[in-house]
Amino acid sequence: MNPFQQIKSEIVRAVSKVRNDLPRIVGKTAVDHYKENFDKEGFVNGGVEKWKDVKRRDAKSPWYGFEYKGDRTTHRLKKKKGAKGYQSGGRNKTNFSNAATKRQILSGSTHELKRSLRYVAGTDQVAIVSDKPYAEVQNEGGAIKIFGRGSVMLPARPFVGESIELDKKISDETDKLMDNLFK
Secondary structure, X not given: OOHHHXXXXXXXXXXXXXXXXXXXXXXHHHHHHHHHHHHHOEEEOOOEEEOOOOHHHOOOOOOOOEOOOOOEEEEEEEOOXXXXXXXXXXXXXXXXXXXXXXXXXXXXXXXXXXXXXXXXXXXXXXXXXXXXXXXXXXXXXXXXXXXXOOEEEEOOOOOXXXXXHHHHHHHHHHHHHHHHHOO
């Protein structure tokens, strides 16, 4: 093989590697970065833009301690006027969870939204996706129905989007790939 054909062959190999490997590298880097947003309870873009707090952590909210699909039964004790001591108020189904008052924003007990983030790599492209139907409204904000109470507006709590820090990480990973290709 003459030198020109050898160089051409190396360039073809390098281009093929970039087209196939770069989307996977970018996808993994992006997913890792976006998952960090959940740990920081905000979107990292030129610093951390903190998410609006959730009502389940606000003691003044009727949603305080709310645990979705919670079904523990508790006894409530009521003090009746003129009575000495407390009497049982009966069994009440409640969705209260002390853990819910401390849990991070957008992190249910299973962290399923965070865990659902993945990338789909193609030739020359990558997409970040989630199979959770509520991912978009959590990321961008919007109206949702709440347990027969009508619609409420959720604030945007972005966890996926353009980010200065992510661009830097991708640039660093791209530089590493190129350095390895042309050693």
